[in-house]
Amino acid sequence: MLGKVKIVFAVFAIVLMATIVNYPSPAFSESIKIGMVTSRSGVFQEWGTQELRGLELGLEYATKGTNKILNRKIELIVEDDTSKPDVGVQKAIKLLTETKVDILTGAISSAVAMAIQEKALEYKKPYVISAASADAITGQNFNRYTFRIGRSLRQGSLSGAKYIVDNIGKNIAILAADYAGGRAFVAAYKQDFIANGGKIVVELYAPLTTTDFTPYLQKIKNSGAHALMLFVTGANFTTLLPKQIDELGIYSKMKVATDFADIQFFKSLGMAGVGMVGTCMYYYELFDNPINKWLVERHQRKFNAPPELWAGHSFATGIALVAAIKKAGSVDTEALIKALEGLEFYGPKTRKEKIRIRPEDHQAMQGVPVVQLFKVPGKDYPVPKLLFLPSADQVALPITVPKK
CATH class of the missing domain: 3.40.50.2300 (Response regulator)
Incomplete structure (x- = not known):
């Protein structure tokens, strides 16, 4: 009888170990959720399309086509701000509370971006801006959760x-x-x-x-x-x-x-x-470097057109997001803030010097052509x-x- 108990226990232990090996814990299998609020309609619709395409390709480039960071799949969830600040805020809150994104990005309009950055502060989530360029974003309206990869005015x-x-x-x-x-x-x-x-x-x-x-x-x-x-x-x-x-x-x-x-x-x-x-800030023939060459060729193949202004900005944002998450080793908010502050990376618009996010105001430092x-x-x-x-x-x- 004792022998049978030992055999049953051994079989149970083997099954349990197999379960542990084959099914990783949810903390490591969950996707990394990036929430994007941009203009899919309204006066900035065309520019919102450019921004979305650039971000998608930036994430693809930086992950070498795997769409994974830290062995976790990237899930990009896009909401339409209709080019209006009040709608943008509603969509940002939805992403933060219902979708529970790890990071926010997007907004062509500075008015939309400044409204969203207040919610980033309220909900304590990183918000990384590609396009909106009002100086107040990284100046008078600065908060520790907001970063800008694109240029300021x-x-x-x-x-x-x-x-x-x-x-x-x-x-x-x-x-x-x-x-x-x-x-x-x-x-x-x-x-x-x-x-x-x-x-x-x-x-x-x-x-x-x-x-x-x-x-x-x-x-x-x-x-x-x-x-x-x-x-x-x-x-x-x-x-x-x-x-x-x-x-x-x-x-x-x-x-x-x-x-x-x-x-x-x-x-x-x-x-x-x-x-x-x-x-x-960006025109696809201005910059002669391998990163921009990849962007131009891939964008042409995928969308049958060269990348436009805001695609260049958001492509760099995709690169920065991947680099920051890798550096942080997680999507923990405090770890991401620490990783983004002082982050250096090459983008499609740079030649010899890297883009650097200044810790004091979270503005990406770069010359404007x-x-x-x-x-x-x-x-x-x-x-x-x-x-x-x-x-x-x-x-x-x-x-x-x-x-x-």
Whole structure:
């Protein structure tokens, strides 16, 4: 009888060991959940699509196609903010409370991003931004859970304002979209225009829904400006505004500069835009490095189109997220914050120096390219060519986090 008991116990022990070996604990088999809030509809729909595609490919590149980190599958859950802050907040709360994501990312609109970052603070979850560029995100609105991989507006103005004043003229007219991002853009460029000896002769804001820009453009045309600095965002600003600038003869009266957007914007400018200068954070032919080459080829194969502006930003975010999770060894919030602070990595827009996330304000430090538009055979739009790419040190972005 005792022998039978020993045999039964031995069999039970073998079965138990097999169960332990073949079925890992839930803590190690659960997926890593990344929640993305971006514009799948509304005025930023096209840019939201770019952001989503870039993030997907960034995660693919950084995991070498396995879609796994720490032997755990990545689950990307996407919610539509409809380009509105109140909706973005609702979707972020849903991801945090119902889906229980480990990390938040996304938001094209700075207004949406600033609303979401408050929820990241409330729920104590990391929020890593690709596109939204208002300086307040890593300045006045800073919290320890929010990080930005894309450039801030001030990084662009520090790169572009001096070039415009030195090479185009001192009298500057400004036309921007009337929302948080547009006003933040103007605030950044104004201080750097003035610091370099420029003068703002007219400063105008138009609603995102504007279809007729004539009243604004007439004031600019009569202002005596040497250069018109535009902040363009959303469908109307990137398609209707450039055509109306051309129709009113402003290109021939003054130099037009901007922070360049995507290929559709270049097409909207038409060949009248040849000669324009400005900053351009990403255009797929600007950067000659292996990472960008992979992105361009993979994006073309998967989506039958080259990567656009926000795809470049969010691709870098995908790389940063994978690197941070590996460095942290988990998705524990405190471990991720520690891993992200000071994280260094190469992205598709970098050449020799790595992008570095500054611990003091969680802003990714990087130079912003200054470009000029040229007519290129075979292209039906003016193509940006690099004038110079300042280093992160040359773009000495001030730390504007409020002192405690």
